[in-house]
Amino acid sequence: MREYWTALASLMGALAFMQGLLHAVFPAELRAALARLLGRVTRSFSPYCYFDVTETDGMSNNEIYDAVQLYLSSTAAPSSGARLSLTRPHNATSFTFGLAASDRVVDAFLGAAVTWEHVVAPRQSPGFSWRPLPEEKRRFTLRIRRGDREKLLPAYLDHILATAQEIRRRSQDRLLYTNARGGAMDGRGLPWDPVPFKHPSTFDTLAMDPERKESIKADLRDFADGSAFYERTGRAWKRGYLLYGPPGTGKSSMIAAMANFLGYDVYDLELTEVSSNAELRKLLMKTTSKSIIVIEDIDCSVDLTNRAALPPPAPKPRPSIDGSIDQDAGAASGRSITLSGLLNFTDGLWSCCGSERIFVFTTNHIEKLDPALLRSGRMDMHVFMSYCSFPALKILLKNYLCFQGDAAADCAEVMRGLEEWIDAAEITPADVSEVLIKNRRNGEKQAMEELLDVIKARAEKRRGTAAARKGGEEEAEEKRALGSPKEGKEPAVGNDSCEVGQDEETDAKKQL
Secondary structure: OOOHHHHHHHHHHHHHOOOHHHHHHOHHHHHHHHHHHHHHHHHHHHHHEEEEEEEEEOOOEEEHHHHHHHHHHHHHHHHOOOOOEEOOOEEOOOOOEEEEEOEEEEEOOOOEEEEEEEEEEEOOOOOOOOOOOOOOOEEEEEEEEHHHHHOEEEEEEEEHHHOOOOOOOHHHHOOOEEHHHHHHOOOOOEEEEEEEOOOOOOOOOOOOOOOHHHHHHHHHHHHHHOOHHHEEEHHEEEEEEEEEOOOOOOOOOOHHHHHHHOEEEEEEEEHOOOHHHHHHHHHHHHHOOOOOEEEEOOOHHHHOOOOOOOOOOOOOEEEEEOOOOOOOHHHHHHHHOOHHHHHHHHOHHHHHHOOOOEEEEEEEEEHOOOHHOOOOOOOOOEEEEOHHHHHHHHHHOOOOOOOOOHHHHHHHHHHHHHHHHHHHOOOOHHHHHHHHHHHHOHHHHHHHHHHHHHHHHHHHHHHHHHHOOOOOOOHHHHHHHHHHHHHHHHHHHHHHHHHHHHHHHHHHHHHH
16 A cells, blocks of 8 residues: 555656646747647537627627526526526516526527526626726627538527516516606606506406407507518508597506506606607607506697698796796797607608607597597507496406306396496496495495496486477577468569469450
């Protein structure tokens, strides 16, 4: 055993001597060149290609590194069983899984297998730097086969960037923007004031016929997935929706359901705060992609029905924010928003500044809008928000009373009565919801009976009003009929007198 350790010590000493001799004879530059040459020879016979994605690129962050981290955290890593790190970014609603140090994960794209490795190494102590650097150097190493290089690059990287952007958008809270008064800018130089958008409305809770909801959802899916279609057809990637109907039929809830379904931000544009067409274009340019631009009650915001070229009336002095009177209001009389400016806003060249945006207009009186605003290309879908129907009523009963139609046999008679009277009552979903909210503590049957009484009373009131209106019209028609014979007799008497006069003149001529 002693000879074994003696021989091992002699061998290690010889190796140390040879290493010292090599370092003394061959300089460091020559050794580095030999190592690079050996690496090139090894890689030339290797069937794989390697790509390093570093965390930083000079003094700035590498966008591809962040995108790869998000992509692997949501798609490949959770299903591979790798060791993961769990984080939750600020202003986010979901958790993020990250690949741990020196761990590998396998992914597939277009039928080709790829391997990602997360490499973490300590950073050497740097000299003076204006920007503090992290203590560790991180990078992702991508390994693919040489034969798959043309097929994967750059399509695979574009897929990673698009997926990461979608994940980042869906994980963050959506925002509701409103335009500032008089086009004022905020601290970031933007004319929009944001607040978190947390409206709970969805298509599942929306009181509307299920067939119409599925049609709207299918149209929204086609729009969100239509990047290639709009590029192929040469159309701007936008869509217009016009929601019209009586008040209380759920137009605002429909907008919130669309935003929650697509995951888009909402821009609530108040036209009364826009002073000119130029300011309207600036607001459009400051909106982001994947957003819904809303103008509610467009028929009440500004006068957009008169297209005649008439001089605008002199505006009244409007107090400013500090309470003083704006003395330059008369000078701004020519700077007012017009129908032409709004049309260019929705369908002109400026509407192409951005992509994947939806314009939604709401109105209670569609007949008051100019036909140019309603044509296809500006308002592509006209959605009539009608009174509450029986399928919509069942959705409201499920939302407020947790009512299941096939689970309550004692309420069958009440349901038949609701189905019979709901169309004649012409009641809005908002009125139905208010009745259910007031009676939700009284139990399902009692609340439904109270709703049936309200619907019956409204239907009978409408029938009485219609009968009175019909009776008034019949009475007016009878008065016109009684007055018409008297008016018809007067011309007849006049004709007889003319005929008598003509006979007397003829007899007088005969006598002469």
